[in-house]
Amino acid sequence: MGIQHTDLAGKVVVITGGSRGIGAETARAFARQGAIVAVLGRDEAALTAVAAELHELGEPRNPGGPGVSKALGLVADCTDAAALAAAVERIEGELGPVDVLAAFAGGNGYPVPTVRETEEHWRSVVDGNLHATFLTVHAFLPGLLERGTGSIVTMASTAGRLPGGSSAAYAAAKAGVLMFTRHLALEVAGRGVRVNAIAPGAVRTEITAERMPPEVQAAVAAAHPLGRLGEPEDIAEATLFLASDASSWITGQTLDVSGGRVIV
Numbered sequence: 001m002g003i004q005h006t007d008l009a010g011k012v013v014v015i016t017g018g019s020r021g022i023g024a025e026t027a028r029a030f031a032r033q034g035a036i037v038a039v040l041g042r043d044e045a046a047l048t049a050v051a052a053e054l055h056e057l058g059e060p061r062n063p064g065g066p067g068v069s070k071a072l073g074l075v076a077d078c079t080d081a082a083a084l085a086a087a088v089e090r091i092e093g094e095l096g097p098v099d100v101l102a103a104f105a106g107g108n109g110y111p112v113p114t115v116r117e118t119e120e121h122w123r124s125v126v127d128g129n130l131h132a133t134f135l136t137v138h139a140f141l142p143g144l145l146e147r148g149t150g151s152i153v154t155m156a157s158t159a160g161r162l163p164g165g166s167s168a169a170y171a172a173a174k175a176g177v178l179m180f181t182r183h184l185a186l187e188v189a190g191r192g193v194r195v196n197a198i199a200p201g202a203v204r205t206e207i208t209a210e211r212m213p214p215e216v217q218a219a220v221a222a223a224h225p226l227g228r229l230g231e232p233e234d235i236a237e238a239t240l241f242l243a244s245d246a247s248s249w250i251t252g253q254t255l256d257v258s259g260g261r262v263i264v
């Protein structure tokens with residue numbers, strides 16, 4: 001386990017894309033800090049399994065303590081404003097006001113030559129990454145502003161920082177997430193809410209490990225100056241930092257967690 005952020009204990013944390021991969025690992029990391037975590041996604045069975053795990057992880061830090069082991073798995077498609085509104089209502093009702101929002105749902109960045117791109121695929125990638133991030137933040141923002149405190153962490157990608165390696169749609173959507181993050185950070189800085197983005201390089205999730213043959217994994221790892229793929233834990237630790245008081249004077253920033261792939 002990494003650093004302890006004692007201020008995160010008892011905080012209410014929402015993680016979209018929490019049913020697997022980076023989001024699920026980030027949820028585990030928050031639960032280990034004693035946070036109360038809600039995970040959102042579309043796969044009910046996976047969300048139920050992650051939520052059960054979060055209950056277990058929450059217990060040892062404060063057995064029987066108020067709220068500490070609480071966790072919730074909620075089905076909500078982040079491209080659907082009505083589903084997000086229902087999730088906000090349930091989370092605020094069952095867990096209390098939200099302190100941290102990690103808007104991580106997204107993906108589908110596989111490379112497609114633009115000449116072969118279809119309108120339907122382009123729209124679904126932009127919808128699933130940029131619009132989903134906007135809709136998620138838009139749903140939770142009123143509660144954060146009302147309390148005048150909180151941290152939002154959005155999910156970009158190296159693809160939104162450097163061209164190459166993904167589809168243009170994904171690159172454009174993730175670059176859009178970054179500018180949305182900066183814009184919002186400035187808008188709400190005076191109201192106690194911080195907004196930052198994480199831009200991971202290639203991360204070895206269950207799905208990437210499954211789909212990338214070992215020789216491709218080795219080539220991708222070699223393209224990252226630190227010589228390895230990222231692990232979901234690398235992103236989880238960066239998220240804890242951006243969510244916690246350790247980063248209380250940081251807003252509107254992009255944290256490249258990419259083994260040196262992006263150096264600016």
Ligand SMILES: NC(=O)c1ccc[n+]([C@@H]2O[C@H](COP(=O)([O-])OP(=O)(O)OC[C@H]3O[C@@H](n4cnc5c(N)ncnc54)[C@H](OP(=O)(O)O)[C@@H]3O)[C@@H](O)[C@H]2O)c1
Nearest residue numbers: 017019020021022041042043077078105106107157202203
């Ligand atoms: N892995 C990498 O190398 C990498 C690198 C840079 C950035 N990222 C970004 O990191 C985030 C997580 O990626 P990952 O690799 O962990 O992906 P993953 O294993 O495929 O997981 C994606 C997660 O997002 C959820 N999701 C996707 N679309 C959704 C929607 N419309 N509504 C609700 N939930 C939705 C999925 O939920 P369900 O399955 O339950 O629907 C799942 O929990 C994505 O935004 C991705 O673009 C990943």
